[in-house]
Amino acid sequence: MWVLIPAYEPDERLIDLVRDLAPTAPVLLVDDGSGPSYGEVFTVAEGFGATVLRHRVNRGKAAALRTGLAWIRDHSAKVDVVCADADGQHRPADIMRVAAELTRRRREHEPPAVVMGARAFDGEVPWRSRLGNRATSALVAAASGAALADTQTGLRAYPAELIPWALGVRGERFSYELRLLLEAARAGIPLVEVPIATVYLDDNRSSHFRPVRDSALVLWPLAAFAASSLAAFALDTAVLLAASALGLGLGAALVTARASSALLNFALNRRAVFRADGPPLPQLARYLALALAVLGAGYASLWLLTWAGLPLLVAKVITDGALWFASFGLQRSFVFRRSARDAPTAAHAPHRRGPAGPRRAAVRSR
Known part of the structure; x- marks a missing residue:
């Protein structure tokens, strides 16, 4: 030594x-x-x-x-x-x-x-x-x-x-x-x-x-994650407006926009933020499961905070901020986790x- x-x-x-x-x-x-x-x-x-x-x-x-x-x-x-x-x-x-x-x-x-x-x-x-x-x-x-x-x-x-x-x-x-x-x-x-x-x-x-x-x-990882979220938000907004202008109903336009922005967010997080290896389909499945869980947690948090007397805007800021950090940690440790085969040590x-x-x-x- x-x-x-x-x-x-x-x-x-x-x-x-x-x-x-x-x-x-x-x-x-x-x-x-x-x-x-x-x-x-x-x-x-x-x-x-x-x-x-x-x-x-x-x-x-x-x-x-x-x-x-x-x-x-x-x-x-x-x-x-x-x-x-x-x-x-x-x-x-x-x-x-x-x-x-x-x-x-x-x-x-x-x-x-x-x-x-x-x-x-x-x-x-x-x-x-x-x-x-x-x-x-x-x-x-x-x-x-x-x-x-x-x-x-x-x-x-x-x-x-x-x-x-x-x-x-x-x-x-x-x-x-x-x-x-x-x-x-x-x-x-x-x-x-x-x-x-x-x-x-x-x-x-x-x-x-x-x-x-x-x-x-x-x-840097948090900043890259934030940039990925902003890019997805921008695409979501653009697709929603474009689909509405093309005559799609609100429901169809919203689903199209969310699907497009989710795929972009997944791709950016996988390659630029967490630099994940391995097959993408299992990661995409975990990503979608997490998205549904975050949606449910967001609804429950908003309901609880507004029931406790907080204004809706304040409740949303608290909820979205907490879920953003939670999503970062869960994507790092769950969605894009390294398998034992990839990291034997x-x-x-x-x-x-x-x-x-x-x-x-x-x-x-x-």
């Missing part, structure tokens, strides 16, 4: 980390264009046994991780990799704890998983870190179904089987790590969290994470451990 540490303008904390890790596991550092001023830090780290790769200019954390993962893949046959940060937030004991969970899963023949060190965010945590993690955790859960305690952790372990997959995930800088979570959930790859210490130094000033920019990408139940041990995120396949 290798420990991979991308580093940009590090200080002596990186040297301390390498010195503590080197007797236990080989360490690979990627100098992401830190410049000559930081050359001594990497030279001292090499003296403690680390291997150093260098980018001539700063290319971002994603590029540094890919450089390291590709080098390990090419130079060491079938080894696992633990990625850690260079700023002192990951203690050697926690890095080894994450590595041990990956080893345990392999020993017990559990499916390959991304193992992450999850912080509890207790004690004195900078407000932007606490707020940013809670926001991105909620968005990741809404977009992918993965209920994670810590979406921003840089302490992650990848088994050798998943390194080619990780190298193929798109994304730059810190957005790459968020995209890895979304793509893992989509592919049915288990996400396992191991509790680690929450360490912040100097109010986390060394972090290069930008919460707004780097977290925005998790909204997700077909096995995870090993259960006590409350203090690692837990598998609640990941529903698409």
